[in-house]
Amino acid sequence: MDIRALSLNTLRAFEAAARHLNFTRAADELCVTQAAVSQQVRMLETHIGKALFRRTTRGLVLSDEGVVLAPVVSDALGRMSAALAVVAGQGVREILTVGAVGTFAVSFLIERLPDFQAAHPGIEVRLLTNNNAVDLWTESLDLAIRFGDGSWHGVATERLMPAPMTPMCSPRLADQIRHPGDLARFTLLRSYRLQDWAAWFEQAQVKGTVANGPVFDASHLMATAAIRGMGVALLPLAMFGRERESGLLVNPFDLAVDRGSYWLTRLSSRPMSDAMHAFSDWLIGLTRTHP
Template identity: 55%
Template sequence: MSLLHTLAMHRAQLPLNALRAFEAAARHLNFTRAAIELCVSQGAVSHQVAQLERRLGTRLFHRLPRGLALTDDGQALVPVLADMFDRVGAVLDQYADGRFRAVLNIGVVGTFATGWLLHRLDGFARACPHIDLRVSTNNNRVDIAAEALDFAIRFGDGAWHGTFAEPLFEASLTPLCAPSIAARLSSPRDLAQESLLRSYRPDEWRRWFEASGSPQPVLRGPVFDSSALMVAAAANGLGVALAPAAMFTRELIAERLVQPFDIAVDAGRYWLTRLLSRKESDAMRSFRHWLLREAEAETPLCSE
């Protein structure tokens, strides 16, 4: 009979303290350090682990002169308990302030997060105080399932396999640069003398030059996986970025950046996406409704 089968048979009889003592000792491979973490004596941890071993009928540790080593059964048990305690902790976190707070995990493409979403989050907190929003950023490459996300806000054409995508607003790209570089630019042809910063999407400059009616020069600038990083480089005088002006309004107002030409090229949309297999929770529905209202309030020209 396997250890996990034995664990399932005796799950109602296994003492929680013993399971917690084993999990802590397994992480530290030391009873003393586990005891310090749990605020009990070293003897108490050792006793609880021995009690668990008797209940399961197997050894979980090799006791060594200097510390511990997990047995095969101990190694099999560790991930099961770690997952269990993580799940319990996640549920308890929802009641941290004495009230239930739904946890909502979203992944957001970095430029959208810093240029549009960030200064609206206080409004979301006021509108939905019962939702604990967890935000992670990415460079538009995201795996919703693997990252356990409820939503992902990303840029593109909306065609992601197994995904429901709801459009937020269109995106448009235009050159942005430092004032010192802008002073040298009278027409799009002058860009041939500048370093043109590029994103990982290789055809953006080509499309912009086609819209401008000017020939595309040889592209010799560095390539960035983040528009925010690329525009930061442009603001520091390292070249001209092709990026969404609406995502950098503060830098433009402060004149850290300049938009030298009015020409812009459509490049896609921002989308709110979730897995088709993911049933929409109340917290997801509240966030979606809030986000769509905010997006409808203004229609910026932007891109990742």
């Protein structure tokens, strides 16, 4: 199909509308009217003979064809901008937007990120944190670090590291714990994954203990609460080695339960840019050597 009949404005209008899933916000970004964005999108749909959006009761969504086309157009426009910067003598500075589950970002990534920046000064990393509820496309993420089993629809995944979980608490509380059943006497801090404690107790062969403590949307927040003596938290060992070495947190038992791993993810339909390759190779290399 000949794309020379399409204007750059048409592609920019579609890319903005697909990213925002809202013609009005796309128009505001492009400094045009909502009608102009709608017209450009219709021109593109007419050119390819397919609808790119569907209207639902929840708002605008991409059609199957739109899901395929949107990341390709976004990548192409980004590459054009980078090439224009080179021609204009401004050098290359590629922006890489990475989403990361908060605990991984705080406990592992942030202290190592300066090493990546030093090795790749032409890449500007934008790091966004989340509580594992992430949408790569609507949030305009190049890559996302997530926790789970790696089975997300339409997403390419690379396993970074396992994250077995075990109870952790302050030394004062640890002194009062001798057996897994003793945990029933303490406040059990919970994450949004409400079945984690049940899975650990099942593995420990303890029956009848129900976790009913406060709920946190990130393990690093729950760890802070545990350090302050609020209760016992079920935390991934790989993320809290420093706190255990310093004595801020104690894990009373060697028993850990596997509830998932950390994964590096991207849209399957999104071509890999040089920056995405560089960051992926660097991060995967780091996690392969992490104890």
